Amino acid sequence: MFERFTGQSRRVIVRSQEEAWELGHDRIGTEHLLLGLLQEREGLLARVLGALRGRAETGHRPLGRRESVAARALGDLGLDRGTVLAGVVEAxxxxxxxxxxxxxFTLRTEKALEQSLHEAIGLGHGxxxxxxLLxxxxxxxxxxxxxxLRGLGVSQEEARRQVHHTLDVLATGTRE
Incomplete structure (x- = not known):
């Protein structure tokens, strides 16, 4: 199942399991996957979330050597692991x-992982x-x-737009 996953995506899966262990949960839920994505600070996820929350730059800096697209997108929405962890524990x-x-994995996490393949194919990525994953x-x-995410003021559509915006910025090297 994980053959097409990048090294960063595989690390996210491992971190998701660690998040479940740390919280004492016996299943890896979508919330653990989100927390795992936030730990991969060098990526699009953090960038998207930071931009949506308006707390960070809008994501025009180059990705760090190990920064994931997802972590960058989430960071740009203003989300960090501590904030999301508090939301997860509350939920x-x-x-x-x-x-x-x-x-x-929970069934919903399995479905999210399957959907990530469809998202990659839809974007023409191998x-x-x-x-x-995000x-x-x-x-x-x-x-x-x-x-x-909704509880933290980030809508699904807003987050999706930020991911696509971040991908566009990275692909073209342009600024807003």
Whole structure:
């Protein structure tokens, strides 16, 4: 399933599992995937979220060596891991028991991962990057990640536009 994932996207999956463990959850939900994307600070996700929240630059600086598109997009929306983590804990709480070593994906997370492939194909990309993971998350309307973003004042459509804007800026090297 992960053959087309970039190194950054694979790290996001590992970080998502770590987020589930840290919160004491026995499944990797869309909220954990969102938190994993935020940890990959060098990417589009942080850039998109920062621009939407208006707290950061609008994402015209070049990507850092390890910056993911998704992390850049989220950062530009003004979202950071701490803010989103607080929203996740408010939405789903913390687990009370021990968590198994293998933490499976929820059905909604599996659907978001599948959608990320469709997003990549739709953009004509032969890989699945963090931007595609974020777009896959944003495709569903009834998942915890989308609810957390909404609670933080970021709509799905606004986030999708920011991802595409960030991709355009990176592709053309232009400024607004």
């Amino acid at each position: 789903v709480g913390r687990g009370a028991g021990s968590v198994p070593r293998h933490v499976p 890989h699945i990057g963090t931007e595609h 777009l896959g998350l944003l495709h569903g309307s009834h998942n915890t990640a989308v609810s957390v």
